[in-house]
Each structure stands twice: as C-alpha cells, then as structure tokens.
Amino acid sequence: MRVCLVTWGSRGDVEPMAALGARVCELGGEARLCAPPDFEELANRAGVPLFPMGRPIREFLHGERPATPADAPRTAANLIAMQFETVARAAEGCDVIVASGLMPAGTRSIAEKLGIRYVCAMFHPGSIPAPHQKPLARPGIPFPPGETDIDVLWDIDAQRVNALYREPLNAHRAAIGLPPVDNVRDHVFTPTPWLAAEPILAPWPGSPYFEVARTGAWILPDTRPLPDDLHAFLDAGTPPVYVGMGSVRAPADFARMTIEAVRAASHRVIVNRGWAGLAPIDDGDDCFGIDEVNHQALFPRVAAVVHHGGAGTTTMAARAGVPQVVVAQFADQPFWGARVAALGIGATHEGPTPVEGSLTAALMTALAPDTRTRAAAIAQQIRTDGTTVAAQKLSAMG
Structure with a gap:
C-alpha cells in the first residue's frame, strides 16, 4: 500500500498526517507527505519523506504582513495551484491519497486524474454539515441576521466555499480534461469522510448528509527526552x-x-x-x-x-x-x-x-x-x- 498524505496548515494539521504515515510504514506500506516546508524535521522523525508544498506556513501566519480575511480568495487560488503542482508529482505510483488541512480542493482532482482512491480526513467534527451544529466561520457571505435554520446556514457555508475555490478549481480541472465541480465542499469531503478525533473529546451523533467513519485521533509516538x-x-x-x-x-x-x-x-x-x-x-x-x-x-x-x-x-x-x-x-x-x-x-x-x-x-x-x-x-x-x-x-x- 502506497499512500500520499496531503495537508496544508500548521503543526496541528501536519503532525497527525505524519503519524498516519509512520504507522503505514510500520505495517509494511509506503507513505509520502505533502505539507508546508516548515515540517521537515517532523517528517524525518516520522520516517516519511516530505514533498514541500508552498512557502513556509509560519511566514504566512506570522510574517511582516500576515494573511487577513481579505486575502482569502488569493490564498485559495494559490492553495489549489500548490496542490495541482506538488500532489500530482508526489502521488505518482500511489494507491490512495489521504487529504486534510485547509480545504484540499485540488487534491481529489489529482486522485481522479491518476485513477486512484481518495479519502478526506477531518481532525475535528465542526466542518462536517450536520443538524446538531452550525458551520464554523469562513470569509464570505454573511449569515442573515437572526437566521437559525441549520440547513440555510450550511447552504451558505457551501456558497462561501464555492466563492473561494470553485473558479480556480474548475480552471485547473479543465486544464487536465476533467469536468467542472458544482459543490466544492461536498466534492472535497465525499459522502464518507473520516473523523480522526478522539471520541471522548469529539463525540459524533451523526449526520443525514454524510456517512462519517471514525478512527480515533492520529498520534505520533514521541520518544525524545526532555532537555x-x-x-x-x-x-x-x-x-x-x-x-x-x-x-x-x-x-x-x-x-x-x-x-x-x-x-x-x-x-x-x-x-x-x-x-x-x-x-x-x-x-x-x-x-x-x-x-x-x-x-x-x-x-x-x-x-x-x-x-x-x-x-x-x-x-x-x-x-x-x-x-x-x-x-x-x-x-x-x-x-x-x-x-x-x-x-x-x-x-x-x-x-x-x-x-x-x-x-x-x-x-x-x-x-x-x-x-x-x-x-x-x-x-x-x-x-x-x-x-x-x-x-x-x-x-x-x-
């Protein structure tokens, strides 16, 4: 089993993927990690080769001009471009891509083009549309004042994702001969996303829209001594x-x-x-x-x-x-x-x-x-x- 692991975010997004990669290797498989270049030491500790994706995330978050909500459309377009460039190269010869982190909108398209399987994994339940919870905050269309209908709020969430990602995603898909995507969020999540979170800490009562598969949290064993x-x-x-x-x-x-x-x-x-x-x-x-x-x-x-x-x-x-x-x-x-x-x-x-x-x-x-x-x-x-x-x-x- 050859697995390509894809994420873009800070340590909380990268370390769980490195942990899964380490376990895949321990069980006789092969893993590759696409993530920001900040985490080369972490990837080395996990024994998983790193395919650096984009510029350092620390610079993005803490540079002289850190990203703001106004930068969201440009960030989304850059993220999709990074995925099409880096993941397409890293996933060659793999059997499956596992994606997480900030909206991996282009990653499923790479799996589709290569004809390999794709899994979307979440490290918290809040992004998954469900009647028991409201969407997390995103840049874009504001919620109508006083709106409490959960279905309406999740529809607006899908519109927000489309506004950020659909145009650049479909442009890249067209360039490699794939048809356009209408609902980017649900396309990325698939009907069967994985929830890689500790069940005691993150209970999941279910959703009529998705068949969520629970795995438990992905923890990288750490044997480093304290200084x-x-x-x-x-x-x-x-x-x-x-x-x-x-x-x-x-x-x-x-x-x-x-x-x-x-x-x-x-x-x-x-x-x-x-x-x-x-x-x-x-x-x-x-x-x-x-x-x-x-x-x-x-x-x-x-x-x-x-x-x-x-x-x-x-x-x-x-x-x-x-x-x-x-x-x-x-x-x-x-x-x-x-x-x-x-x-x-x-x-x-x-x-x-x-x-x-x-x-x-x-x-x-x-x-x-x-x-x-x-x-x-x-x-x-x-x-x-x-x-x-x-x-x-x-x-x-x-």
Whole structure:
C-alpha cells in the first residue's frame, strides 16, 4: 500500500498526517507527505519523506504582513495551484491519497486524474454539515441576521466555499480534461469522510448528509527526552503550569497576564515560546522558557496546561490526565474549549482576549483537586490506536 498524505496548515494539521504515515510504514506500506516546508524535521522523525508544498506556513501566519480575511480568495487560488503542482508529482505510483488541512480542493482532482482512491480526513467534527451544529466561520457571505435554520446556514457555508475555490478549481480541472465541480465542499469531503478525533473529546451523533467513519485521533509516538535544563527545573519544585499558544498569534500581553495569574495561584510556570513568541516576563527562578519539546513527556509532569485549544494540544493534555485552561482564538478552538469544560477536565476562558484578572477563575477551576481527579479518570479512556485503525482501513481498500 502506497499512500500520499496531503495537508496544508500548521503543526496541528501536519503532525497527525505524519503519524498516519509512520504507522503505514510500520505495517509494511509506503507513505509520502505533502505539507508546508516548515515540517521537515517532523517528517524525518516520522520516517516519511516530505514533498514541500508552498512557502513556509509560519511566514504566512506570522510574517511582516500576515494573511487577513481579505486575502482569502488569493490564498485559495494559490492553495489549489500548490496542490495541482506538488500532489500530482508526489502521488505518482500511489494507491490512495489521504487529504486534510485547509480545504484540499485540488487534491481529489489529482486522485481522479491518476485513477486512484481518495479519502478526506477531518481532525475535528465542526466542518462536517450536520443538524446538531452550525458551520464554523469562513470569509464570505454573511449569515442573515437572526437566521437559525441549520440547513440555510450550511447552504451558505457551501456558497462561501464555492466563492473561494470553485473558479480556480474548475480552471485547473479543465486544464487536465476533467469536468467542472458544482459543490466544492461536498466534492472535497465525499459522502464518507473520516473523523480522526478522539471520541471522548469529539463525540459524533451523526449526520443525514454524510456517512462519517471514525478512527480515533492520529498520534505520533514521541520518544525524545526532555532537555536537561528543563528536567532540572521540573525536579527543583512542585509541578508548574505550562503556558503555550502553539502556532497562533497570542493576544496582546498574553504572557504577562498568564504568568501573573499562575504566580498568584502559587505555582511555577513553563512558557513555550512557540510561533506565538511568548517569553518569561522577568528573570524569576519560578518561570522557565522553552521551545518545542516532547509534550508526551512533559505534560504528565505539570499541574495544568494553558493553551489555545488546538486539537493536538487538547488531546495530548487529556491523554496525560492533566487539567486544561483553553483560551480559544478561532476556528475549531472554541469547540475544544467547550468540550474541556463539559467533561470537567478544565475550563475555557470567556472570549479570546484575556484582560486583567480574567484568567483567575478558569485557572482556579483547572487547579482544583476535583478537576485533576476527573482529568485522570478521562485519561484512562483516551484511545491511542487511531493510526492503526486508519492504516487498516486503507489496507482494506485494496
């Protein structure tokens, strides 16, 4: 089985695909990964060759002129062009393409042209049209004021996708002799998308429009040791609170307000600089700055995890049995924050931008003994076989 894995996004989009690629290889198959060039080290660690797609995503998100909603049409056209260029080359000789990340609108067309199978995988349920949920925010046509009809809202969501992707997609399809696509979103998703998310964290009640196949989250095993200086900090006192915002832009003054809130709760702090550029606010010996490290080794040793609510960080913290505080910014992050609160394994901050003192109540909830007990209990239910389930499903496709 030769699998081409395609995604465009930040680490939360790329690492699960690398995890599936690693598992496919362990089971005797071959995998290739099309993703932004930022993740060459990650691909090497997974043992999957990287076909770089486009310019660095970090530059796109955090450059001197980061992308805005007004750039969405140009971004969509560029994304489709990247897919037709890179995926067409990487997928030669493959049996199946698995696509995820920001709307892989061109990827199914490549599979169609090559005559190979195609799977669309989601790492959160919020993008899948269903009567129990409203669409996530996208640039484009606004929802009518006061509109509550779910079918109407999902129809508008499809129109938004078409407005961004249909014209450039159909131009590329015509160039390779394929007929035009009318509904880009449903074409990309297919009638049977995969949901690669932890079932406890992301329950799926079903949808009359799609036959969703669940696999569980795709987790890349990480055996990297923690740095010696981080080990020394952990060993020097009580468990600290971890603070990180992953790949997103942090709200103004986020590091200071969070560190002060953690100190007010009488805890030490680990600050992950990340792409958000967080940093300790002084040289106090109760605060330690780190770069990217093994969360699977670190999280079991902290008192709580304060983060942006990405699917990967939420799942890793839940798996470690550590309470969480989610400061959601956009996209699927409010969903994960709501799930953390609903499960009683932490709290979610009200709104994306903390103000003085606003983190205190959420942090106190997370640090309460009952929350830690609940987080430890939920950790026992977290599945770790998602990549195995997915790899076996791919193998069964023949």
